[in-house]
Amino acid sequence: MLQVLFGKIIFKNPVIAASGTFGTGFEQHFDLSQIGGICTKGLTLCHRTGNKGIRIWETASGIMNSIGLENKGIDLFIKQDLPMLKKIRDEGVRIIINISGSTMAEYVELAALLSEEEADMIELNISCPNVKEGGMLFGITSSTARELVRQVRSVNKLPLIVKLSPNADDIVKIAQCCEEEGADGLSLVNTFKAMAIDIKRRMPVFDNIYAGLSGPAIKPIALRMVHEVCQKVKIPVMGIGGICNGRDALEFIMVGATCIQVGTANFINPNSCLQIITEIDNFLRTEGIPSLDEIRGII
Amino acid sequence: MAKIILNDQIDSDIYYLKIAGKYKGSVGQFYMLRGWNSYHPVLGRPFSIFDLDNKSISFIYKTVGEGSNLLSKLKENDNIELFGPYGRGFPQAKGKVALIGGGMGLASLYFTARELKVQSSIEMVHIYLGFKERAILVDLFEKVSHKLIIDIGGFISQKVNINSYDYIFACGPEDMMKAIVRQKRSEKTKIFISLERRMGCGLGACLSCSCKTREGNKLTCKDGPVFPGEDICFE
Ligand SMILES: Cc1cc2nc3c(=O)[nH]c(=O)nc-3n(C[C@H](O)[C@H](O)[C@H](O)COP(=O)(O)OP(=O)(O)OC[C@H]3O[C@@H](n4cnc5c(N)ncnc54)[C@H](O)[C@@H]3O)c2cc1C
Numbered sequence A: 001m002l003q004v005l006f007g008k009i010i011f012k013n014p015v016i017a018a019s020g021t022f023g024t025g026f027e028q029h030f031d032l033s034q035i036g037g038i039c040t041k042g043l044t045l046c047h048r049t050g051n052k053g054i055r056i057w058e059t060a061s062g063i064m065n066s067i068g069l070e071n072k073g074i075d076l077f078i079k080q081d082l083p084m085l086k087k088i089r090d091e092g093v094r095i096i097i098n099i100s101g102s103t104m105a106e107y108v109e110l111a112a113l114l115s116e117e118e119a120d121m122i123e124l125n126i127s128c129p130n131v132k133e134g135g136m137l138f139g140i141t142s143s144t145a146r147e148l149v150r151q152v153r154s155v156n157k158l159p160l161i162v163k164l165s166p167n168a169d170d171i172v173k174i175a176q177c178c179e180e181e182g183a184d185g186l187s188l189v190n191t192f193k194a195m196a197i198d199i200k201r202r203m204p205v206f207d208n209i210y211a212g213l214s215g216p217a218i219k220p221i222a223l224r225m226v227h228e229v230c231q232k233v234k235i236p237v238m239g240i241g242g243i244c245n246g247r248d249a250l251e252f253i254m255v256g257a258t259c260i261q262v263g264t265a266n267f268i269n270p271n272s273c274l275q276i277i278t279e280i281d282n283f284l285r286t287e288g289i290p291s292l293d294e295i296r297g298i299i
Numbered sequence B: 001m002a003k004i005i006l007n008d009q010i011d012s013d014i015y016y017l018k019i020a021g022k023y024k025g026s027v028g029q030f031y032m033l034r035g036w037n038s039y040h041p042v043l044g045r046p047f048s049i050f051d052l053d054n055k056s057i058s059f060i061y062k063t064v065g066e067g068s069n070l071l072s073k074l075k076e077n078d079n080i081e082l083f084g085p086y087g088r089g090f091p092q093a094k095g096k097v098a099l100i101g102g103g104m105g106l107a108s109l110y111f112t113a114r115e116l117k118v119q120s121s122i123e124m125v126h127i128y129l130g131f132k133e134r135a136i137l138v139d140l141f142e143k144v145s146h147k148l149i150i151d152i153g154g155f156i157s158q159k160v161n162i163n164s165y166d167y168i169f170a171c172g173p174e175d176m177m178k179a180i181v182r183q184k185r186s187e188k189t190k191i192f193i194s195l196e197r198r199m200g201c202g203l204g205a206c207l208s209c210s211c212k213t214r215e216g217n218k219l220t221c222k223d224g225p226v227f228p229g230e231d232i233c234f235e
């Protein structure tokens, strides 16, 4: 009943753990094979130690993070993490590899290296606000996003989704450019560029001054953006932003999302993804709705 | 959801929280506690297991900010959410063991001492506790140690002959733990320290609590909070 078709890919249910918010450790809390998909932490060509100073800060109904894409780099990822992910994939969980680069060439190299790997999708992160170079820069204007998608598309055969930034000049236009360049789908949104001040020190909380806001606080804006984009593109969309329960997820599906990704909620409760699946299922049963296709994009 | 058995104020800003239920956990591990249903604050807070039995788990916490102040308002029979046990705690020890706690660092040492004291491989458990103004929980710690040494207002690390022990387990301010590691002269003494870092998720996903070690960045929540003392690159 919860199965969805995202482009050519079948997900057993529409609930995917968002990049940077899920990892090994969760298997102690529930059977990972139950979720629709897992999106890996942003991967870069070389290993990164991430940002200095405070990396996480809470605000009303939200969190700000400035992790700075800490990760072990693609070589170790392929050696150490992929074999583990393949095991989960064998149980029917879709594996999405999230990649980030500082330059266009880096994105292309990453995509090329992953081309032959056993994964279900590549998610192009053109929207990380927490790194000085690259990241969000590619997701702000449609011309750079277009060029990047074109180049990555040409070297990688795996289904490609592009993760859009809510900080874009015109998110709908960028979405359309990605579609025109052959993206198989879109995911939105990444975190909002935000700021917090430590009034005692009279300084910004974060060494990088700005950080990315996520969590329940961003949901209404993210929902509006997903609605706008779904009106204007034909490729499927993954809705992201503050989804914490089944109702939140259904809102995104009703505005047109095919799948949804759960981020910050995993930190609040590691069982969030599972609870969301159950709650969507309960809603469909009590309302007598046979499949999510019936309610997708009805708004 | 779990039920609170008691949440007693044991000093001006320190509380003893006991929660009903059978919980898992080994020495030095922690739980993420969330005593509120709203999204303000959004995240739970990490607290070390203070004690554990078949029917309950308990924590000792200091009110320092938003989350801990909200916790302090909870009463008997109120609901609370807890996730864990998380982290890698203290390893197996043998011979002569010293546990050193500074301030709230004592929270992870009571359960540790209680477990150690009944092990046949342990010759003795000495506990050193340093406080700023007043000593707390002295009676309890006395029961689980062969010797209890208290310091108020000074530096507890100066009262320990680090090299006379086989194992040192320490938890407290970073300067205290740094001083302990610096005192090490003997190869036989093994030092393990429990680090505190601002954590988001507690189980290795958010990468906000990474700490610098000799082998590169590690996660305080998942690879730690307990690390071999020499491995940590103190700031
Ligand atoms: C593994 C681990 C085990 C812990 N065990 C205990 C325990 O048993 N008992 C206990 O009282 N405390 C313990 N702590 C510290 C406790 O988690 C913090 O005091 C608590 O998170 C503060 O939350 P708050 O909402 O009250 O403060 P906030 O409103 O979030 O912050 C108030 C102040 O506390 C500081 N602060 C917040 N979080 C931390 C942190 N993790 N480390 C250092 N400073 C912080 C902030 O910088 C700020 O100045 C532990 C921490 C860790 C990482």
Ligand SMILES: Cc1cc2nc3c(=O)[nH]c(=O)nc-3n(C[C@H](O)[C@H](O)[C@H](O)COP(=O)(O)O)c2cc1C
Pocket: A018, A019, A020, A021, A041, A042, A043, A065, A067, A069, A098, A125, A128, A163, A189, A190, A191, A213, A214, A215, A216, A218, A240, A241, A242, A243, A261, A262, A263, A264, A265, B206, B207
């Ligand atoms: C700590 C943290 C780390 C993140 N790391 C990444 C990342 O590496 N790559 C990426 O594309 N998005 C990353 N994100 C963004 C999330 O995947 C998601 O888009 C965002 O948090 C919004 O969803 P939410 O409100 O459900 O958290 C991260 C978010 C958080 C909170």
